[in-house]
Amino acid sequence: MAADPPARRTVGWWRRRSLRFHLTVVASAVLALALVVSAYVMIGALGRSLLATVDGTIYQRARDTVSLADAGRLPDETTSPDGTLLQVIDRTGRITHATVGTDRLVPLLNAGERASAVRLGEARFLDGEPYGIPHMLRVRALSADRGQTVIAARPFSEVQTSINTASHVLVVGTPLLLVLLAGASWMVIGRTLRPIAALRRGADEITDTARSRRLPVPEARDEVHSLATTLNDMLARLEKADARQRALVSDAAHELRSPLASIRLQLEVALGHPRGQDWRETAEGVLEDTMRLARLAEDLLALARLDERGGTRGRREPVELDRLIPQTAERYGAAVTVRIPDGLGEARDGDRGGNGGQDGEGGGGGIVVTGDALDLGRVLVNLVDNALRHTNAPVVVELRAEGADAVLTVTDDGPGIPEPDRERVFDRFTRLDSARSRDEGGAGLGLAIVRETVHAHGGAVHLEDASPGLRAVVRLPLS
Ligand SMILES: Nc1ncnc2c1ncn2[C@@H]1O[C@H](COP(=O)(O)OP(=O)(O)O)[C@@H](O)[C@H]1O
Ligand SMILES: [Mg+2]
Numbered sequence: 001m002a003a004d005p006p007a008r009r010t011v012g013w014w015r016r017r018s019l020r021f022h023l024t025v026v027a028s029a030v031l032a033l034a035l036v037v038s039a040y041v042m043i044g045a046l047g048r049s050l051l052a053t054v055d056g057t058i059y060q061r062a063r064d065t066v067s068l069a070d071a072g073r074l075p076d077e078t079t080s081p082d083g084t085l086l087q088v089i090d091r092t093g094r095i096t097h098a099t100v101g102t103d104r105l106v107p108l109l110n111a112g113e114r115a116s117a118v119r120l121g122e123a124r125f126l127d128g129e130p131y132g133i134p135h136m137l138r139v140r141a142l143s144a145d146r147g148q149t150v151i152a153a154r155p156f157s158e159v160q161t162s163i164n165t166a167s168h169v170l171v172v173g174t175p176l177l178l179v180l181l182a183g184a185s186w187m188v189i190g191r192t193l194r195p196i197a198a199l200r201r202g203a204d205e206i207t208d209t210a211r212s213r214r215l216p217v218p219e220a221r222d223e224v225h226s227l228a229t230t231l232n233d234m235l236a237r238l239e240k241a242d243a244r245q246r247a248l249v250s251d252a253a254h255e256l257r258s259p260l261a262s263i264r265l266q267l268e269v270a271l272g273h274p275r276g277q278d279w280r281e282t283a284e285g286v287l288e289d290t291m292r293l294a295r296l297a298e299d300l301l302a303l304a305r306l307d308e309r310g311g312t313r314g315r316r317e318p319v320e321l322d323r324l325i326p327q328t329a330e331r332y333g334a335a336v337t338v339r340i341p342d343g344l345g346e347a348r349d350g351d352r353g354g355n356g357g358q359d360g361e362g363g364g365g366g367i368v369v370t371g372d373a374l375d376l377g378r379v380l381v382n383l384v385d386n387a388l389r390h391t392n393a394p395v396v397v398e399l400r401a402e403g404a405d406a407v408l409t410v411t412d413d414g415p416g417i418p419e420p421d422r423e424r425v426f427d428r429f430t431r432l433d434s435a436r437s438r439d440e441g442g443a444g445l446g447l448a449i450v451r452e453t454v455h456a457h458g459g460a461v462h463l464e465d466a467s468p469g470l471r472a473v474v475r476l477p478l479s
Contacts, residue, residue: 028182050159062152067145091147118143259289299445370479382446383410390414413469
């Protein structure tokens with residue numbers, strides 16, 4: 001409400017102008033300063049050089065006249081070819097000779113001035129008015145023999161005229177040049193900024209219209225080009241993430257539908273024919289579907305957490321795999337055999353026997369990686385669940401250190417996965433057809449969670465043929 005002080009308003013006004021305006025104004029201001037300074041210097045130099053020329057001329061004329069006077073050959077009618085005024089004054093102060101148009105009675109300089117002018121040996125200014133000359137004069141006095149003095153003078157007006165002409169040209173020309181250059185700057189800057197304007201328009205259109213749009217990339221390999229490419233890369237990533245998110249939502253909705261439909265059907269049937277209904281059987285069926293829903297929700301949550309972290313592990317703690325793996329496998333009982341090479345096994349047992357309190361230190365020779373124990377445990381569970389679903393024989397889990405990596409393998413002797421599908425199964429919601437028929441199958445998120453968790457821990461996972469069966473191989477960098 002309170003009126004802004006004018007200075008603040010001006011600053012605000014300036015800030016609101018475009019970049020093009022700012023650049024043009026600043027460039028023009030610098031240019032104007034440079035032009036004014038150079039005009040000033042030029043006029044100064046011109047004046048000095050013209051003055052030097054005039055001074056040179058009158059000195060020359062005076063010298064010539066002195067030579068003639070010394071030789072006593074001064075003509076009665078003194079003439080000067082270039083209009084220089086000359087007076088020759090004898091020792092008594094009388095003018096003996098003068099050029100036509102020059103006062104023959106009054107010397108241009110009186111006795112005192114003559115003496116000081118001769119002594120100084122320099123030209124000086126003199127007002128011509130008292131002598132009937134309507135200009136400033138440049139005057140030089142030289143002494144000759146027999147007490148004579150020669151005075152030479154030239155009107156300064158010619159110099160003044162030249163300087164005035166030059167000044168006029170500059171006064172008119174400089175602003176004109178400035179306007180021209182400012183106009184050129186405005187155009188050049190506009191042209192330079194055009195790709196940025198194009199980028200802005202492109203961005204506008206992207207938000208306005210459908211997805212899958214890219215910003216226009218200028219042809220010139222300049223900063224704007226790299227900016228546009230970088231932004232386009234970012235857009236591509238965002239688009240991919242967006243597509244992934246949409247796919248996830250629609251897949252998840254799709255997966256939710258069948259257990260919900262199944263629950264609904266069972267309940268409707270049971271309620272429609274309450275008489276001959278085996279409620280226990282219904283409850284079991286509903287429970288089974290509910291478990292499926294719960295598993296799906298849990299898997300989705302795990303994936304959401306992985307996405308949230310953007311490919312980094314949740315915690316960064318030392319995880320003793322040689323302890324975590326057997327502990328996790330324990331719940332499967334005899335269905336899973338854990339094998340850890342002897343040396344490590346002993347080291348682990350030794351640790352346990354020695355002092356349980358030192359567990360956190362990571363023990364000598366243990367297989368320790370850095371990360372999130374809960375997430376790594378889930379990796380094993382997902383792999384073992386898959387294996388158990390496809391085999392009847394015990395699943396073999398092996399853990400060993402190999403170079404800088406911990407290698408965890410889960411091997412079953414089931415039907416395996418044909419080579420072309422071994423990568424695809426890691427995608428979200430990917431189940432192979434044979435597995436779709438199995439009731440206990442999940443939503444196809446298990447391996448996706450495995451891969452994303454392992455990647456977040458800086459490792460890699462792949463499936464290979466165990467002939468017969470399948471082997472999942474997880475590599476994690478040791479800490
Ligand atoms: N040990 C295995 N043997 C044979 N096929 C497997 C094995 N593990 C996974 N698969 C196949 O890979 C698909 C994807 O596995 P996963 O991502 O864990 O999803 P889900 O277990 O929910 O089906 C499974 O549907 C199955 O067809
Ligand atoms: Mg699974």
